[in-house]
Amino acid sequence: MIDLEQRGPEKKNFENRLALIYIFFVFLFSAIIFQTYSLQVSSFIDYEEASNQNKTREVLVQPLRGIIYDRNGKIIANNIPSYDLVILPGKISDLNGLLDKLKEFLVLTESELLYINENFKKKAAYNRELTIKKNLTNNEIAAFEVRSFDLDNISIEKRYSRQSNYPEIFSHALGYVGGVNDIELANILSSQNLQPIETEFTYSNGFIKGMTGIENIYDKDLRGLFGKRIYEVDAKGKFLKELGFEKPKNGKNLYSNLDIEAQQVAFKEMKKRRGAVVAVEIESGSIVTYLSSPSFSINELSNNISSKEFNELLKDSNKPFFDRASQGRYSPASTIKPAIGLYGIEKNLISWNTTIEDPGYFILPEDQRVYRGWKEGGHGRINLADAIIQSSNTFFFLLAYQSDIYDLKNHLNNFGFGKKVCNDCFNQDIALLPDPEWKMNNLNFGWFKGDTVNMGVGQGYLSATPIQLAYYANIVAQKGLIKNLSFIKDNNEPHADILLQNISDADWKRMHESMIGVIENPKGTAKRLKNLKTYSIGAKSGTVELVSLDSKEEYKIVRQEEGKRDHAIIIAFGPMPNPKYAVSVVIENGESGGSVAGPVAVNVLNELINNEKT
């Protein structure tokens, strides 16, 4: 069995083979050392970074939105703190014992208890806070303070909600705030070089952004910059300790030029009727009153409105969400007449001395169609000033009849019709300034001379929004100086000239006098406003006919249906001769511009002018 001859070669063979495997292992272990070297030395920085990322968790800290002020420094939109009772489940062993203690002074509802029991374990595992009760009352806070010595790991935390002190009157001007969807959130955060991650909310409603109005337009400035809290975490994401805190930058405060008192007057005067009031400070072109009526509570909409209430608002036939000031399209009706008159003078079609005989109607020579005025029998022999004061239709039918529609369109466009006139109005509508191309494209009909004639009295296809009417009133008040409207007083942007070559300062004065006559002249259409104020006002009222009729008798039948009654409309500015404010008022189905819309406009001007703080 033991072969001595064999022993030498066998041992040699064994040595070779063992050496072979050992050499193989030398390679293998070299690979291990090399791999470790490349991990620990060559790629150290990457892995150190990965290790740090592993153990740190950044949590965004929500900034507070900027506060919005009115022009007297009064707060319109604010962040109102509420107080929540918060516990640290990670440090609490006996939940039921704690709840028993809390129940001595706090009422916890079924749903609150359910929420606590469902989330306690999870929050404990990750060492996160758990809200026990939201919106503590003062009594509850006091009761807690008294017992706090006995209660560990439980505290009262401040959470904010966005609230306005005047929720109903600034609904459309301010707008409401609301939650964001994932895509919007990602966009908001990526604009600050952040990514959606866990967030410590400052607001009870979490991520919010402005949905409409100023809150929306100036959202970026109001929003502020998110801060960060950096925690050390374990693999499960449990917070172990806070490593750092980068404070959030609260949003910029916004100083609007809105005037709370004037807005309140407008709100009160509108009496929840459908319509809009816009008032502008002439010198700066800034909006001081911006009301769309009826309105809704932005506080409710921003903070937990119930779906039932929300649906009721949506279904309301008065359409409270609809922003009539920027989006409501109304025929300017007779309020257009000063602009048409200026057009006649600019184009040398008439002068202040040109007179016509007004029989109460105008017959279009092309087709013998009759265009009627509001006063049967007409106004007799009148000039431009009379035509404005008495609101003669015939005068302006005749004038429009002599006009070129494209020239007239350009002229009206300069006064704000058919264009954007506000820098920061939410979802502003440009309404409609028609021309033959528009009619052909949209109605598939050619332009008739009668269409131009209708434009002369602000009827027909022409429409404008209340904000456009305010802009127009502002230009007339300023004798042709124009400036886009804004909620913010911005004196950097200067007024420009409307560039009417043939209109002299004297012409403007005549126009102002005529418009003052609308109220002061015994024949003026708005003479009833005379005693409502102590200074003089330039104005032009209008009545928007919704149904085209031939006689007053027919209207009496039509007006039985409220929705078919005429809209009341007025533009006004004062105090003359150096006007400071211009205003436009529309009241749907209000019937009479002078006597229904007029008092609203005058009372708003009264508030602005009489209570001006300097």
Place this chain on the structure above:
Amino acid sequence: MKKLSFKKFDLFYDQYLFIAITLLSILGLIFLFSASQGNTSMVFKQGLFVLFGILLMLLISQPDPDFFNNISVAFLLLSIILIIATFFIGIEANGAKRWLNMGFFTLQPSELLKIALPIYLSSYLYHRRLPISMKHTFITLGLILALFYLVASQPDLGTGLVVIMSGLYILFLAGLSWRFIGISFLLMILSLPFLWNNFLEPFQQQRIKTFFNPESDPFGSSWNITQSKIAIGSGGVSGKGYQEGSQSHLDFLPETETDFIFAVIAEEFGFIGVCTLMAIYIFILMRCFYLALNARDRFCRLAIGGLSLIFASTLFINLGMVTGLLPVVGMPLPFVSKGGSSLLSFYIAFGIIISMASHKKLMQK
């Protein structure tokens, strides 16, 4: 290779191996204390294992190697019986029955087999003509595969493969013909798809897939290996300091006390620590190489060679897995990882090696 003589008692031991292994064991306890986040009772229990293991190693190294030659069949049979016992009275965990409850600790008998099999084969071939003949090649291969099947059906594929390896090392060292190796290798490759489909559990297939395509599953199977690499890499040259490893202490690293303890060491002691540890292992292997070349007879030669290669393989598989060079297979870091059976079997293996190193024979075979 020393013999300490007392008055009536000679203690056989090898100072190099004894010092190196004792050093590793003590370092292992120190590492374990950090890896277990200061779990003193765990470290104390492991300390008892280490103490017992070192005494066992010393005890086993006292008899003459011929003793092991003589009892090799009994040792193998005992291991097999214990493995069979696991099928009946084994402790079940994660769907496998691999362990026996020994009261003080749970024993994994397949760990013993990876020592018993090479000893038995060394003994078997000691009595045969070498290089190994075809007939004996087939007999021994049959035994190896049968034992692999036994272990693999526990199921424990990892230890089964180590058992195969432990047998094949002996056959190779005994002069297995190169032609046979070549043909077998070809057959192996051809049968790989069959093995993949019939022998691997879905989770094992997933591990291997993940290894070749780690991005496919960053938070599933490859989470462990990603975290292990981060732990090692972030240790840098000098490490984060003892008990300062964030990867292990904040629970990012899995299995810190057992399979992934090397990552803990690398994180806390850096490349310097890794090199120091590797130096000790390489020292032990080089000493074994020397002892195998100078063994007193064929039995000792084969046994020391085979056992040391199993030690080297276990070490490589563990390090390869932890550093991301190999797929994740459960394999402990010898003398450092927590765990009784593996530790015990290596103390027994080195006890036998030391016995062979320290007993001389007049006539060499």
